[in-house]
Amino acid sequence: MSTESEFAGHAGSGQRRPEHDLRSRYSFIVCGSGASGSVIARRLAESPDVSVLLIEAGGSDNVPAVMQANQWPLNLGSERDWNFPGEPGPHVNNRVIPYSMGKVLGGGTSINVMVWARGHKRDWDLFSAAADDPAWSYEAVLKLYRRIENWHGVPDPARRGVGGPMFVEPAPDPCPLAPATMAAARSTGIPLYESPNGRMMESDGGASITDVCAKDGVRQSVFRSYVCPYMDKPNLTVLTGTTVTRIIFDGKRAAGIEAVRKGEKLTFAADFEIILSLGAVQTPKILMQSGIGEKEELEQSGIPVVAHRPGVGRNLQDHVAFDCVWEYRTPLPPRNTMSEAFILWKSRPELTCPDLLICQAEVPKSTVENIERFGLPEAGWTLFGGVAHPVSRGRIRLTGRNSSDPVRLETNVLANPADMKAAIACVELCREIGNSRPLELFVKREVMPGPMKGRALENFVRNAATSFWHLCGTARMGHDDMAVVDNRLRVHGIKNLRIADASIMPVITTGNTMAPCVVIGEFAARAIEMDYGMTTSARTQAQR
Numbered sequence: 001m002s003t004e005s006e007f008a009g010h011a012g013s014g015q016r017r018p019e020h021d022l023r024s025r026y027s028f029i030v031c032g033s034g035a036s037g038s039v040i041a042r043r044l045a046e047s048p049d050v051s052v053l054l055i056e057a058g059g060s061d062n063v064p065a066v067m068q069a070n071q072w073p074l075n076l077g078s079e080r081d082w083n084f085p086g087e088p089g090p091h092v093n094n095r096v097i098p099y100s101m102g103k104v105l106g107g108g109t110s111i112n113v114m115v116w117a118r119g120h121k122r123d124w125d126l127f128s129a130a131a132d133d134p135a136w137s138y139e140a141v142l143k144l145y146r147r148i149e150n151w152h153g154v155p156d157p158a159r160r161g162v163g164g165p166m167f168v169e170p171a172p173d174p175c176p177l178a179p180a181t182m183a184a185a186r187s188t189g190i191p192l193y194e195s196p197n198g199r200m201m202e203s204d205g206g207a208s209i210t211d212v213c214a215k216d217g218v219r220q221s222v223f224r225s226y227v228c229p230y231m232d233k234p235n236l237t238v239l240t241g242t243t244v245t246r247i248i249f250d251g252k253r254a255a256g257i258e259a260v261r262k263g264e265k266l267t268f269a270a271d272f273e274i275i276l277s278l279g280a281v282q283t284p285k286i287l288m289q290s291g292i293g294e295k296e297e298l299e300q301s302g303i304p305v306v307a308h309r310p311g312v313g314r315n316l317q318d319h320v321a322f323d324c325v326w327e328y329r330t331p332l333p334p335r336n337t338m339s340e341a342f343i344l345w346k347s348r349p350e351l352t353c354p355d356l357l358i359c360q361a362e363v364p365k366s367t368v369e370n371i372e373r374f375g376l377p378e379a380g381w382t383l384f385g386g387v388a389h390p391v392s393r394g395r396i397r398l399t400g401r402n403s404s405d406p407v408r409l410e411t412n413v414l415a416n417p418a419d420m421k422a423a424i425a426c427v428e429l430c431r432e433i434g435n436s437r438p439l440e441l442f443v444k445r446e447v448m449p450g451p452m453k454g455r456a457l458e459n460f461v462r463n464a465a466t467s468f469w470h471l472c473g474t475a476r477m478g479h480d481d482m483a484v485v486d487n488r489l490r491v492h493g494i495k496n497l498r499i500a501d502a503s504i505m506p507v508i509t510t511g512n513t514m515a516p517c518v519v520i521g522e523f524a525a526r527a528i529e530m531d532y533g534m535t536t537s538a539r540t541q542a543q544r
Contacts, residue, residue: 022237025269026053028528029257030277031244031286034107035222035514036500037277039521040528042165042226045236047534052236053268054227055259057243058104061223066110069214069337075111080104084281084409091414092465095369099318099409100469101279105240106223108279109514112469114219114337115359116168116211117511118145118197120344122353130478130506131487135523138202144519145197153211159198165229166518167220170195170209171340175332175362176442177381178340182207183438185343188429196342196511205345205354212337213514222518242266244282245403247274247290247497249306254497260403272532273496275524280471280503284313284396285407287475287484292494301401307493311482312475316394317508319357319468320413321386322423322461323366324430325447331379332442334362343433344388344510347425354510356426357388357468358433366448369463374448381442383430386468387423388510391416396474413465423461470513472502488527489520500524 027050030041041054058080061067065074077083077100086097102108124138134140146161152169153160171178185207186192193200193208200206213220230236241261248256248267256269276283287293291306293313298305339361344354364380394411414420427449433439435446449460475484475491484491485504491497500520502513509516528534 022239023051024267025256025271026051026237027270027272028052028275029268029270029273030054030275031257032056032107032277032279032282032501033105033223033227033238034102034277034279034501035109035517036521036524037275038106038109038223038226039518040275040277040500040525041236041238042230043522043525044528044534045230045233047529048235050235050272050534054236054238055242055244055257056105056107056238056240058102059240061105061110061221066104066106066221067219069114069212069217069219070334072111072113072219072337075104076100080111082281084407086409086411086413089411089413089415091412091462093369093459093462095367095463095465097411097413097466099281099467099471101281101471105238106221108469109213109221110219110223112512112514113339113359114213115339115342115512116166116197116213116515117342117509118201119509119511119516120353121202123507123509126507127477127505130476132479133487136487141519144522145515148518148522154194156195156198160195165225166213166222167215167225168211168213169215171212171336173335174209174340175335177332177362178209178360180438180442181341181360181433182209184433184436187436187438188432190343190345196344200344201510205343207341207343210337210340210342210359214337217336222514243403244278244286245289247286249291252307252493253495270496273498273528275498275500275528277499277501277521279501280316280474281396281407281409283499283501283503284474285398287312287491288398289401289403292491297398301398303401307491309484309492311484313396314393314482315473315476316396316409316411316471317390317473317505318411318413319386319388319470319508320390320419320423320465321384321468322427322464322466323370324383324385324427324434324449325364325366325374325376325380326434326442327364327377327444327447328379328381329442329444332362338362342511345429347422355387355389355422356429357386357511358426358430359384364447367464367466370448370460373463377447380447383434385426385430387419387426389508390422391418414462420458420461423465424457427457427461468512470502470508472505472508472513475499475503476506477504478506488531489524498524498528
């Protein structure tokens with residue numbers, strides 16, 4: 001059941017339940033309705049013998065800016081965006097980089113660019129090594145992906161799945177700019193693939209038309225794909241406009257949560273488990289404000305220590321990105337999600353997997369600093385290049401003990417010199433592709449950066465540096481002293497508390513992080529089902 005009338009646009013018939021149907025306790029409490037939390041809530045609700053509460057700080061996703069795939073930029077900076085400011089960094093000329101994260105049903109999957117990128121084979125093998133568990137290996141994850149996907153592209157039974165909950169297809173009838181960009185990439189020696197996933201994620205890199213989670217111009221968020229078909233189930237409650245503020249402990253056992261809704265303090269008890277799926281900023285914040293984190297920092301904030309886990313908030317990673325812009329010779333309107341070309345490549349041939357990520361935007365875009373210097377054409381397009389595996393690491397810090405106190409995002413963008421080298425290689429690759437013969441018909445002039453070298457190019461990169469909005473790693477999986485969760489995503493030293501979102505990633509995955517977070521949600525749900533001997537219907541078991 002739901003407690004909000006705002007679900008009128010959702011599948012199912014049980015959306016309009018009065019708020020007094022809320023219970024004081026549930027079998028499971030899932031905090032956050034993003035790519036992982038929506039998966040977990042749905043999978044647990046498939047067991048009719050348990051009750052599930054899914055809590056979301058934001059509101060309804062039933063608005064045009066969310067549902068219409070080509071309107072996604074309207075969500076950035078809106079009430080559906082947490083819009084966290086990064087700390088000014090010396091390596092980005094003391095600029096403040098904004099970090100968008102979804103504050104709406106569906107979380108980031110309701111405000112993102114809808115790119116489906118599975119992560120490279122090497123990424124998942126690194127997950128497996130960190131977890132010391134083959135269940136996280138690429139071979140095991142590939143089986144999950146085949147169950148998750150409802151793939152509408154070139155058939156590849158060994159790697160792609162059909163009939164799963166997530167609709168995925170190559171951007172249909174793309175803007176002519178996108179196939180021309182594929183030809184341009186090939187002219188520089190980059191091989192072409194039928195999809196950015198499958199074979200390409202097992203290779204040294206390549207280029208392809210982007211796989212997107214949009215159908216007939218409508219966003220297919222993880223919430224819509226997983227939770228909406230179960231909205232009428234009596235054992236599922238979805239509570240919006242509710243901000244989780246603290247975990248309630250009984251000794252070392254997570255017993256419930258505190259939350260605030262419309263200014264009112266609420267408490268809910270969990271008979272079995274609490275699952276945090278709040279993302280790489282909010283998850284470590286809630287952990288620390290609940291007493292799980294570095295002992296000295298918690299004591300400085302006046303927070304009683306429940307468990308000393310110094311890795312909470314550390315290991316912060318993101319794909320740092322840079323805009324290279326061209327003016328159109330003849331303007332073309334963007335299609336689909338406005339981003340239809342996807343490229344992965346290596347900055348150095350000896351690398352074991354691609355370290356450069358390029359997505360094409362069919363509109364001109366850049367940072368304030370570089371727009372002031374170079375200008376921005378009325379009609380143009382962008383190669384949005386990024387460092388796929390940054391060496392720099394950041395940290396999330398508290399500023400106080402109260403839930404209303406903001407966190408500090410010390411992202412340390414470009415702090416490691418290796419990241420600047422990769423960034424320059426990425427910008428140079430973007431320029432080589434953008435200025436190649438196959439794109440001549442689409443170029444009136446190169447707007448930025450132009451043929452600069454040395455310190456001038458470094459300064460361009462520092463002013464261009466922004467985010468792909470793929471923050472992760474702040475409650476990483478592993479078995480060392482700095483790890484926060486184990487191989488089954490249980491918080492070390494705490495009972496009945498699990499984390500399932502991008503914060504558990506030991507290393508950032510290659511490409512956009514939505515698809516890996518769906519895998520993390522599926523993995524967590526299965527682990528919970530196994531731990532508690534839960535059963536689901538024969539139909540849902542067959543689908544999985």
